[in-house]
Amino acid sequence: MKRAVIPVIAVALAVCAAAAVILIPKPGYAKEGRMVRARYTAYLNRASSGEADDSSGDGGEPELPFYFHVPDGFLETKMGDKEFVTPINPFDTPEIWLELDGAEERHDASQLAKEIVDTASTRELLLYCMNYNFDIDVFMFDSLQDGIDMVKESFNGLRELFSREDASEALVELYRLYDPAEQYASDEFSTVRFHYLEALLSSAEVLNSLTKDEASVLAASCAEKLTWIMETEDCPYSMGTTVYLAVLSQYMCNNDFAEIADSSQGVLDYLASGRLVLDDIDDETLGKLYLSAAEFIKVNGEEEQGE
Secondary structure (H helix, E strand, C coil): CCCCCCCCCCCCCHHHCCCCCCCCCCCCHHHHHHHHHHHHHHHHHHHHCCCCCCCCCCCCCCCCCCCCCCCCCCCCCCCCHHHHCCCCCCCCCHHHHHHCCHHHHHHHHCCCCHHHHHHCCHHHHHHHHHCCCCHHHHHCCCCHHHHHHHHHHHCHHHHHHHHCCCHHHHHHHHHHHCCHHHHHHHCCCHHHHHHHHHHHHCCHHHHCCCCHHHHHHHHHHHHHHHHHHHHCCCCCCCCHHHHHHHHHHHHHHCHHHHHHHHCCHHHHHHHHHCCCCHHHCCHHHHHHHHHHHHHHHHHHHHHHHHC
C-alpha cells in the first residue's frame, strides 16, 4: 500500500538541500544536521539579497520564445516546440486576446480542441499543459493541491492528462530530461514552468500512482536539480518546490527516510501544514534525513549503472 502524503506549498526543507549523490562519512548525525542547517541559512541569505532571481521576463514582449522548449528524447518523433500552443494566446494573437471579455472568455479560449484531447498521446498532452496560458494559477491558492484542483476545473487539458494511466510516467520522464540551464536559455517563462511541472508532480494523484522505480527516478532528479540550484551563482531558480518534491519523493520510495520523518513531530507538522519551523526539527533528525537521502541516491545510482 502506498504511503499517503499531503501535497502543500512548502518553504525549502533544509534536510534535503542539495542532496549529495555520494555517501558522506558519518561524523555524527547532529554535526551533519548543523551543516545542513547552516547551508540552508546561507541559501536564504543569498536569496533574500536578490542573488537568487526567480523571475522570467519583464511583462513586455518576450526576448526568448514564449512556448515550452521540448527536451530532446521526450517524444519518439521530434516535433516543433510551437505545435503544442493553443491558437489564441497573448503573444501570437495579442489583439484577439485583449478583445476577449475578461478572464472567463480567456480561459475558454485556452481550452484544447476535442480532437486534441481525444487523439493526443499522453506525452503530447503534457506538452500542451506545459504551454497552458494560465499555468501560474496553480500558485494562487493556499496550497499546491488546491491550485491544481482549481486549474483542473478550468482546463480540459489537465483534466484529461490526470485521467491517463501513464500520466505519472510522462511527468517523471519530462522532469528527468528537464535541463534548467538549457530551458532558461530557450524559454522566456522557464522558471515559472519549472515550478509548475514540480507542482504537477507533487499532486496527490501523481504521487500515489508512482511505482517505486518512478519515485526513485524522481528522487534522483530532484537531488540533481537541487545541487545545480545551490551551486549555480546568481541562479534564476528558487528551490522551494524542488525541495518539497524531493522530500515527497524520498518519503514515497525510501523507507528509512520515511521512518525518520515519521518519528519527528516537527517534520510531520511540516508535511501537514506546509510551514517549516526549523527550530522544531533537531540537528540529529536533520542529519539522519540528509544522510538517508544521500545514501539512497548513491545506492540506486550504482544499481542503475550496474544494469
